[in-house]
Amino acid sequence: MPNAEAQLAMRDADARHHLHPFTDTQALNSKGVRTISHAQGIYVWDSEGNQLIDGMAGLWCVNLGYGRKELIDAAHQQMQVLPYYNTFFQSTHAPVTALAQAIAEITPGDLNRVFFANSGSEAIDTVIRMVRHYWTLKGKPYRKLLIARENAYHGSTLAGASLGGMAHMQSQCGPLLPGIHHIRQPYWYGDPNGISEDEFGLQRARELEEKILEVGPDNVAAFIGEPIQGAGGVIVPPRTYWPEIQRICRKYDVLLMADEVICGFGRTGQWFGSQTYGFQPDIMSMAKGLSSGYLPISAVAVGDRIADTLIAAGGEFTHGFTYSGHPVAAAVALENIRILRDERIIDAVAKDIGPYFQNRLREVLGEHPLCGHIEGIGLIAGLALVKDRQSRIFFDKDIGTLCRDECTASGLVARACGNRIVLSPPLVISRAEVDELVNRLREALDRTYARVAGMTGA
């Protein structure tokens, strides 16, 4: 561990030179940044020697946990053989081809072709370009509108922020990309209007049909959604929602795009969230869990309908990145998929550790006075913090951040999304580790409760 003086020097240098993403730099610098020094399994350690359970798997990505030697070795070996080569000019290399084939095998339906990028945002940008190009090739250049949901997260490039439904992002980067419309999210608990979850799911899905009719069915290229909205606070849709969305898309010939950046690679107990929720996307973006976050890589899996059209038309698809299909990242992703498959990790998320995690959360925290509602499936969960459980009254103060800080103090990395606490631990977490995570969260909730109980106007 570096000594205290070196620590301070680093903090100081970070404050002077490093602009952090999604960060209030002024607030950060006055408080001082936390340095994460190393990690193993589900744990990370900070430079002060505190051990924390990483209840977020980094940023929803370290699905296999930290320190997996096979992933490290895959990168090391590939670095020695071929550290870089591009895939632009009629060339390929073994890891990217093998990875494309592996993704085609694990994705459902006819998602048989794969386009590579380096981040979720780039994958989203790729999807937008591809579907708009598709409709031009189909002789319907007027079909260019995209429909997404409020509070959705689709990355932070201009296209991602425009497509996403995060008002606080959009207000900083306008004018936004034109041709994008939003409908409301399927957040049943947050909208207490007395109807059943199933009915609510249908109602919210039908807002898609209303929107399509409003803007003109012939003008709509695609609808996009995360199977479970992640950064929006882990909004788990009612079971009725996605099948109805799919029915409406098919009825109006609107392409269905799934943003699987968080749900993909086992998070919900299937390879992809769209499988868990029973719909078949025409095109799908993935990133995060694709390499367990060990190296940046993302991909777009493209259904035959779109890919065959692109290919049959001839001519170049004028899009790509210097690092599309980077060999080292591809080698790591391939090994990541092999481990998920050979160790039957996703099966365990569906049948063992996922249900255990969901049950423990509900058993231990379900009746907590701050906890209004717990939703989740597999190893993803969101917990609504409320002032009044009976009448579903939320706090009008930022209790999420308060609780998040109490989690950190208890040795748990959790995340606050407004008035929701979200969790997404590594898929390899054990039962004993789940127990420990839930205990730490309960301590944090107790202390948060003690702090807000005395608050006025909360």
Ligand SMILES: *Cc1c(COP(=O)(O)O)cnc(C)c1O
């Ligand atoms: C994180 C995320 C993205 C953006 O991925 P980056 O790699 O951060 O660009 C896009 N969509 C969803 C659903 C995400 O969670």
